[in-house]
Amino acid sequence: MVHDNPRKVYEEYRSLVWSMICKGGIKRQEQEDIFMETWKAIFSSLDSFDGRAKLSTWIARIARYKIIDHIRARSLLPLEECELNRIIDGAEGKGIHAPITTWSGGEPRDKAIKSELAEIVRDALGDLSPETRFIVEKWMIGLKYREIAELLNAVSDTPVDTNYIGKQLFLAKTELRKSLAGKGIKDFHSLLE
Amino acid sequence: MGNCYKEEDISRYLDGELDLREASLIGEHLKICSECKAQVRRLQDTGIVLKAYCQKAASPSLPKGPDCPEEGVLLAFADGSISGEEERKKISVHLAGCDYCCRIVAEVSRAVELASDAAEMTPSPVPSRLNRIIEESFFPPDLVALGCIKANLADIRDSSSGPGNAQHIVYPLPPPAQRTAMVAEDRESLPEQPRSGYSCAEEDTLIMEASGDIKKYPLVDSGEVSTQRTASNKLSRGREKLSRGLKWVFDGGEMNVSVEMAVSGKKDIECRINVTDCYGFPLAGVSLRLEQAGKNVWSHNTRLNKEAIFPHVTSGSYRLIIGHDRDYCLDLDLR
Numbered sequence: 401m402v403h404d405n406p407r408k409v410y411e412e413y414r415s416l417v418w419s420m421i422c423k424g425g426i427k428r429q430e431q432e433d434i435f436m437e438t439w440k441a442i443f444s445s446l447d448s449f450d451g452r453a454k455l456s457t458w459i460a461r462i463a464r465y466k467i468i469d470h471i472r473a474r475s476l477l478p479l480e481e482c483e484l485n486r487i488i489d490g491a492e493g494k495g496i497h498a499p500i501t502t503w504s505g506g507e508p509r510d511k512a513i514k515s516e517l518a519e520i521v522r523d524a525l526g527d528l529s530p531e532t533r534f535i536v537e538k539w540m541i542g543l544k545y546r547e548i549a550e551l552l553n554a555v556s557d558t559p560v561d562t563n564y565i566g567k568q569l570f571l572a573k574t575e576l577r578k579s580l581a582g583k584g585i586k587d588f589h590s591l592l593e
Numbered sequence: 594m595g596n597c598y599k600e601e602d603i604s605r606y607l608d609g610e611l612d613l614r615e616a617s618l619i620g621e622h623l624k625i626c627s628e629c630k631a632q633v634r635r636l637q638d639t640g641i642v643l644k645a646y647c648q649k650a651a652s653p654s655l656p657k658g659p660d661c662p663e664e665g666v667l668l669a670f671a672d673g674s675i676s677g678e679e680e681r682k683k684i685s686v687h688l689a690g691c692d693y694c695c696r697i698v699a700e701v702s703r704a705v706e707l708a709s710d711a712a713e714m715t716p717s718p719v720p721s722r723l724n725r726i727i728e729e730s731f732f733p734p735d736l737v738a739l740g741c742i743k744a745n746l747a748d749i750r751d752s753s754s755g756p757g758n759a760q761h762i763v764y765p766l767p768p769p770a771q772r773t774a775m776v777a778e779d780r781e782s783l784p785e786q787p788r789s790g791y792s793c794a795e796e797d798t799l800i801m802e803a804s805g806d807i808k809k810y811p812l813v814d815s816g817e818v819s820t821q822r823t824a825s826n827k828l829s830r831g832r833e834k835l836s837r838g839l840k841w842v843f844d845g846g847e848m849n850v851s852v853e854m855a856v857s858g859k860k861d862i863e864c865r866i867n868v869t870d871c872y873g874f875p876l877a878g879v880s881l882r883l884e885q886a887g888k889n890v891w892s893h894n895t896r897l898n899k900e901a902i903f904p905h906v907t908s909g910s911y912r913l914i915i916g917h918d919r920d921y922c923l924d925l926d927l928r
Contacts, residue, residue: 406731406732407732410727410731410732414719414724414727415716415717415718415719416708416711416712418717418718418719419711419712419714419716419717420707420708420711422711422714422717423707423710423711423714432720432723435719435723436723436726436727436730439727439731440731443731449665450663450665451665452665452666452668452669452674452675453665453668453669453671453672453674453701454672454674456672456708457668457671457672457674457701457704457705457708458668459708460704460705460707460708461668461700461701461704463704463707463708464700464703464704464707517642517646518646521642521643521646522646534689536643537692538695539608539643540643540644540646541692541695541696541699542695542696542699542700542702542703543695543698543699543702544609544610544699544702545605545608545610547671547698547699547702550681550685551685551688551689552689553685554681554682554685554686554688554689555685555686555689562610566601566604566605566608566610567601569604569608570600570601570604570605573604573636573639573640573643574600574639576639576642576643577635577639580639580642
């Protein structure tokens with residue numbers, strides 16, 4: 401087993417970890433710090449790897465944690481997941497990520513607006529059918545369409561595929577936008593910045 | 594524009610659910626189409642509002658339930674290592690009702706995605722400086738095992754009867770792989786005529802294959818020491834009390850270690866350790882550390898003009914760590 405031998409693990413996966421770290425928009429010195437921290441964490445917990453998942457998955461998860469830890473530690477403001485992803489993926493990342501979004505904090509007026517926004521979202525989610533709400537909630541957590549479809553198929557008799565999930569999500573987003581527009585909130589981009 | 598994409602496709606694009614080809618086509622289109630770009634912005638905003646709401650609603654972190662599977666299972670589920678339909682279904686049912694586990698699966702999926710994207714990039718080599726730091730921090734060089742000396746202290750006390758009393762001892766370890774050969778000096782095999790000064794070790798030593806027995810030889814009265822032409826004996830020559838005992842020599846290529854168990858003037862047994870270069874000259878600054886049951890019992894840094902002596906040897910198992918260009922270890926099993 402490779403994971404019994406830390407040196408072999410290092411030799412096999414060092415390039416992967418380094419590439420993951422280099423992918424993001426992180427300064428060189430910081431990249432090296434994250435690399436060291438990642439391997440320190442990997443070696444100290446290698447015994448806990450139970451071999452059920454792929455070793456690369458286990459290592460990638462630790463590396464991503466360390467990247468996130470580092471970015472969070474150097475940020476003065478709390479970062480939301482989407483902003484973290486933007487930094488982790490780097491400028492050349494395949495996804496299009498939004499600008500910095502901080503739901504909490506800010507001026508009292510902003511807080512009030514955001515609190516109202518939260519109420520509108522809650523109401524909009526409440527108006528969705530149970531199935532669509534399930535899909536939206538799982539998507540909000542971060543699951544991919546494929547995973548949501550698998551979960552839904554496990555608890556429902558009607559099989560669904562990723563196209564169905566995509567469609568439902570799109571409809572839910574459209575509904576939410578309408579709800580927000582109905583409350584007079586059209587350009588909430590500016591509210592979130 | 595005529596070639597505009599459906600909003601639904603743009604939504605999938607933003608969710609990272611399109612394959613690379615489709616994603617790149619939409620990406621190209623977005624560069625030139627302001628209408629689709631506006632659509633992207635609207636969808637992006639909605640998505641952000643939803644996800645940000647989710648994070649706000651979910652904090653503080655969700656608790657792990659008693660039925661939650663182990664993390665290893667969730668990792669294996671996320672990366673597809675669990676492929677059995679029944680097992681996947683069972684975990685899926687749990688995930689459908691457990692946001693705590695869903696978060697783990699989502700995190701792992703993102704990590705796998707990041708790793709897979711990184712693997713597709715042109716690999717950038719890890720800087721050699723960084724490699725070196727990792728090597729030094731996490732993989733200190735292994736100890737080179739020189740071998741094991743098994744000796745009976747009573748034999749050492751009684752070994753005054755001369756060369757005829759030479760005994761065989763078993764060398765229990767396999768031959769060390771790293772450029773280390775074991776050398777035993779056998780007084781009987783040495784040339785008859787006494788020599789003076791130092792000479793090359795090959796002339797004086799009998800190189801054993803270290804596959805079976807090696808010979809130890811008795812130390813002799815100081816008057817006969819001149820037949821032994823090693824630096825250690827040269828050093829020992831001034832010691833009038835050198836009387837009887839046994840000696841082993843280990844040849845580490847660039848370094849020779851001789852271990853003498855000798856009876857001191859007080860009838861105690863002392864262990865004299867000499868480290869010389871391949872020409873027999875004493876090496877200074879070599880760290881010697883004697884451990885018993887993992888505890889340091891004696892340490893010494895070699896000097897050119899002073900022998901390293903561990904006094905009052907008692908029975909037990911010791912490990913001598915010799916730090917030179919790297920760490921060597923020699924086990925002493927004394928009964």
